[in-house]
Amino acid sequence: MPEPLAGAGVSPGVGAGPVRTIAGAVPEPAADARHGGDAAAEKAAALAALEAVAADLEDRGAQAGERGNTSGMEVLNAQALMARDPGLADGVSAKVDEGVAAARAVYEAFGVYREMLAGAGEYLAARVSDLDDIRDRAIARLLGLPVPGIPESDEPFVLVARDLAPADTALLDPAMVVAFVTEEGGPTSHTAIIARTLGVPAVVALPGATALADGTRVLVDGAAGTVLVEPAEAEIAAARAAADARTALLSGPAGPGATKDGHAVPLLANIGGPRDVEQALANGAEGVGLYRTEFLFLDRSDPPSDAEQEEAYRAVLDAFPGGKVVVRTLDAGADKPLAFLPPPGDEPNPALGERGLRMARSHPDVLRAQLAALARAAAGTAARLEVMAPMVTDAEEAAAFAAECRTAGIERPGVMIEVPAAALRAGDLVTEVEFFSIGTNDLTQYACAADRQIGGLAAFQDPWRPAVLDLVAMTAAPAEGAGKSCGVCGEAAGDPVLACVLVGLGVTTLSMSAPSLPLVRAALSRHTLDECRTAAAAARAARTAAAAKEAARAHLPGLAELGL
Template sequence: MPPVPGRGLGLFLRGAGVSPGIGAGPVRTLAGAVPEPPVGARHGGDAAAEKAAAAAALEAVAADLEERGERAAALGNKDGQEVLGAQALMARDPGLADGVAAKIDSGLAAARAVFEAFGTYRDMLASAGEYLAARVSDLDDIRDRTVARLMGLPIPGVPVSDTPFVLVARDLAPADTALLDPELVVAFVTEEGGPTSHTAILARTMGVPAVVALAGAMELAEGTRVLVDGAAGTVRIDPSEDEVRTARDASAARAALLRESTGPGATKDGHRVPLLANIGGPKDLDAALHHGAEGVGLYRTEFLFLDRATLPSDDEQERAYRTVLEAFPEGRVVVRTLDAGADKPLAFLPPPGEEPNPALGERGLRMARAYPDVLQAQLRALAAAASGLPARLEVMAPMVTDADEAAFFAKACRAAGIERPGIMVEVPAAALRARDLAAEVEFFSIGTNDLTQYACAADRQIGGLAPFQDPWRPAILDLVAMTAGPAADAGRGCGVCGEAAGDPALACVLVGLGVTSLSMSAPSLPLVRAALARHTLDECKRAAAAARKARTAGEAKDAARAELPLLAELGL
């Protein structure tokens, strides 16, 4: 268990740094947790009145979120307005309203009906892949605000303070994060969350230092002085003034180094490693370009398809794809075809039936093979979008298991006029037989998030299984090496597009394992670029070999860092 107050001064807690910078101040805890409505709570027989109350509460929450979005925009936080607008749409979702009404008709009281209806949506998002799973906290926030209104409880919120403080919470909702005053909230720390959550994205937008996934965060006593390093992912308890000053000086020096680290990704001795951005659509391009992305390593196209009653037209798809391709005239754009299935239901595709574990069900390429017209339309739009543009289009399929599936996808791409088909390596079977798959496609892209989940049989949405979800585990590094080696032998590229690529130390290890490109959330690009520029390819290879010899994730990380001495220059 991590150290907590009362066990000594100057102790560290370590989580995931998601927004760089230094913040020091007393702990203030997010107020007003909303209790779960009693199981089986029933109404008194007036279902119509209960449904009206639930609908009014949902609409009030939606209106409040929109108003908060307008206030965020007035403060210059346009990203915050977009996030809160998306939450308001969730609150007004007709399918959700129907689910609440059905549960009230079965006899449940409004608050309990809302809680259970949200639970159905929550389970679908939690198993829907990294980016959508990160929206679970958004859904929980809408649920809690609605339940609080129905039960007459205070709405959760940021504590009021006249002096600067460090905000600590189990998780932070976008509705709270978007309106944080950086002059008062000098940093925030959450026990849950991840690097792709809306909380993390908004923190980076606002420039507020943030650490998430910090075990023991809620045990920090109110008023305890802490020092938060949003780059290193650490929280020091009861720091001295000298420690605070030293940390701030180091942060300033690191920022200066990052400003100097520009240009294409490469190791110290000139080994090129293209650094690419993960995006969900054209709206993410500004951040990618600002942070120096050389292209796109993962374009998640499913966001064009979600929340629709009909398939987007060829023209609509083509416009969205072309906008991204035009942004990188000298780079490459790697597009993932629709990653849909029972865990990401689409109104225009009949559900595949009840699946006890959607993450292991009919999704990704498996779904595409069931509905070839949808795949063909997407490939046709991609080929049309790339026509006449200098950017290099590469298209990859998710959830590929064997060489037959890879061959099917490559044939479909080439029939549509796409010359560079590839596959995601997320299923351990694909990594184990990479030599077979390399003969069928032009490139691999390793999705370390799902690969880790599947290899370790550990749902990444279950906090108690977090130790099994660490991409530093030597078994995962072995699978990466087993994929990159055959790719190199076949003359194929092998990138990584999971968030592991955004860890500067692990990025060096991945390069040492033979990975040829790295794609990550845009704000992670500068630190990874700087880390690679400070180490030679041989040092990266020695770090990779040392990590694979270790027995645990922690030992692997320590062994690798010992071979990467100049990470210290970056405060890592």
Template sequence: MPETLKGAGVSPGAGYGPAKRLVRDVPQPDPDARHGGDAAAEADRAAAAMEETARDLSERGERAGGDAAEVLNAQALMARDPALADDVRKRVDAGASAARAVSEAMAVYRQMLAGAGEYLAARVADLDDVRDRIVARLMGAPVPGVPDSDVPFVLVAGDLAPADTAVLDPERVVAFVTREGGPTSHTAILARSLGLPAVVACPGADTVAEGTMLLVDGATGEVAADPEPGAVEAATAASRARAAAAAQSTGPGRTADGHGIPLLANIGGPKDLPAALENGAEGVGLYRTEFLFLDRADAPGHEEQVAAYRTVLEAFPGGRVVVRTLDAGADKPLEFLPAAAEEPNPALGERGLRMMRRLPETLDAQLSALAEAERDTGAYLQVMAPMVTDAEDAAWFAAAAAKAGIQHAGVMIEVPAAALRARHIATHADFFSIGTNDLTQYACAADRETAGLGRFQDPWQPAVLDLVAASASSTAEAGRSCGVCGEAAADPLLACVLTGLGVTSLSMGASALPLVRAALARVELAQCRAAAEAARAARGPEEARKAAAEQLPGLAELGL
């Protein structure tokens, strides 16, 4: 391999150790493999392996918690899909062995997902992982997973399934490098939640020989082979400095000269509250309510919704809680809602508010539950709609929210058209929150799970920074707040740039809060503005990051 590889750094920090590869090889069943004649027993064996896989995935999710639990529970539901079980049984009845029946049935599902638009296609890797785990059990082969080691190591893989990433032990795995993935992929999000240095979309990962000593920089995306001792010492010192700074950071988010920038947590439900509170979240900047609705045959009832929302609101008396209304569609279809007409590209189709405008009774029920949940909690509830495109969308949502008794209705900026016309939307929205994951994806026409498009999935793209600046400027002129709740907020250096662009709050996974708080405390607002200007003037994302860092010398000791 070359002395230094370059990928996308997605989780700050440095890791040093010998390379070890993920165990991923699972023998594929013979295309002509048949069972011995007892179809019922063979079908039961397949069903048992599917259920054992689902149970293992669910247990991993429970141990991991947070974002990992949501991803792994979705995988468990794949293994428990009744339609898949029926297909497997039919193939066994026709004579196929259990392993062959599972492999063929899931190949049909795989083809459907791969052709269903970018959002659903991104789940193909998750489906492949479920298939491999079931087939391995049926064939008596080792279940794919992280290798054992007596010494800490750098994990190298083509890609990491959520089930692997979620249970990585930071005491054993000091960093990981993958050939596939992108800055906002499941792998990247889970790496940040674990605080593990990680580099994804690294084309040279396949060239790394087992045992090669690697130094991984999760901020710059550089992977050095057999580095000089001085480089390891410098990286290790910076990593220790980051950990110490994060541990010492307390209080509300603010710059060194006292400019306040509230630091909030992204959550998927009440189970994520302990981590948010432990890491000093000043409130919730994104409550992803769709996780209450997903993977169930019926919509949650009024009382169930009220209870879930109230638990979160009561955790932040006097604090802000920003709730995103149901963001269904695309990669998050709901079984109990009538489907839209067939969409060749669901990511550009009927999702978020677009779906709710077709099914207003579902939105009305959620808004009513939120209004009731807020009563007597002392929290400051703000409710926002996803996938707002223009002023008409914003006006429609504001009217629906007011009718339900919601006092503060806002919008997410994920569509470039909304960022460019924020001044018009501001006449109807009380506040704005920028979802940088989708804004980047749509602005650069680059699916977040496609490794070859890594540089276009980077929120450091100057064009994306221009859109953030346009939104923040328009909303400031209208006297509205404009936060960021995408993964970009979890990057300490980029958090300073976003502050300089005029963003008024930052929301992120709870584990990222301490280091972002520490970074802001080392810089002044004028420096943030200079860094933002320098980044926007750059030609590309890598140049933008370097230009910003030069304007923020106070972050150098943290290796940012």
């Protein structure tokens, strides 16, 4: 029996069918392509192509919205704004003035933006594929080529591509596209987000995916992150039965998160604003563990007004009466530059630059306005507001942030533990704040000195690494000793196996994307706290990430019932 191909599962479920590859790859315009001398006409053609792409993206966004896919609509509208960016138009015009033909001018102008995003950290680097799609659509129009798109098929199929553009993903018909597989991408890409929204099984970052020939029958498991080539009918039936059984197990009443022996583990949702509340509630979130407030500030030339901020915060607080809502203050700078804040200057490695709390302390008026809006929003609500700062390094920073919170009337300040120095000295920080929240994405990146956007370093970007588990344990222990909570709000919390280990390490709450909540809740409910602790100890005793995961699984017998 051939071994399945392994990638990263980003949208759970099982799909089987013949491979169909994305059609219409757009070639790079010749590097020496020059226009005939009519620069004005060439500029007009280039800008008209960009506007046509923007209009098409808006139309696709409207269609996605009509289907109830609000995430897809928002992504496509954001792409339309990219296509209409004045700076991009200026870049194209400048290239044409140098004699460069329209298609090549578009290619080179996008190249400047692409390099900026690729080196700017997780949030913006995940947008590179979006930018490439806008570029290719404009170039296709200028060269008279077919615009890339989803292939037609007379039967349900598995879509395979180097990467998928949101313009295509948002309008996928789940009845025809039973799963998709890409060579690139990651859990934070727009494509992965839309796939989870649509409920289409998806595996990304699968090496050699596009080498699969059209018509090859494959079985995609979006939970396991695997693709089985030419599966037997019995294998397909078994995979579907396991998926159906898991769905049935997860469809029961949600209830609060807890281990089998009743140890409470509140399960919270990561959200970007009020629009995400409905899905969080539908999946049984007991509160919010990470409110990413930067989404209120991005893609605008002026900061949101005090009233606008207060309204956005109150809408979320009102949705969780009696629950906890943990708000992260503006995580700007480096990977999330804001037009209304001056850039910090040349930063060769933005991930190690002025970001998060570092940026906030350079612009205290922005932080104080946000804290004041949060305090006003919480007044009179039944939710428990907790506010945390990102990118905190030491006790002095933690104390300064806590003082700002208390001055604003916020009683429960906390900090994110993302910097290894903060984890190593968590005992110092815990005396200054009321809680910790571990951001495993950045903690892993910094602990292993491995940029998450570099595919060749993917092996280092694994929260199962024993060194990362050690840092989690070193953070949770002083919090427990001080009687304070220590949550995890990184992607690791949404892994049902790792969630059990995190609880065994002393983590008190878990926060994740809403669709991950049911499976994590089910995994915890099938294991006692002692089993979680034993699994955690076994994982820490291992020497590699793979060995840590296998060691933990050996002590978590309830995983088999969930098809894990």
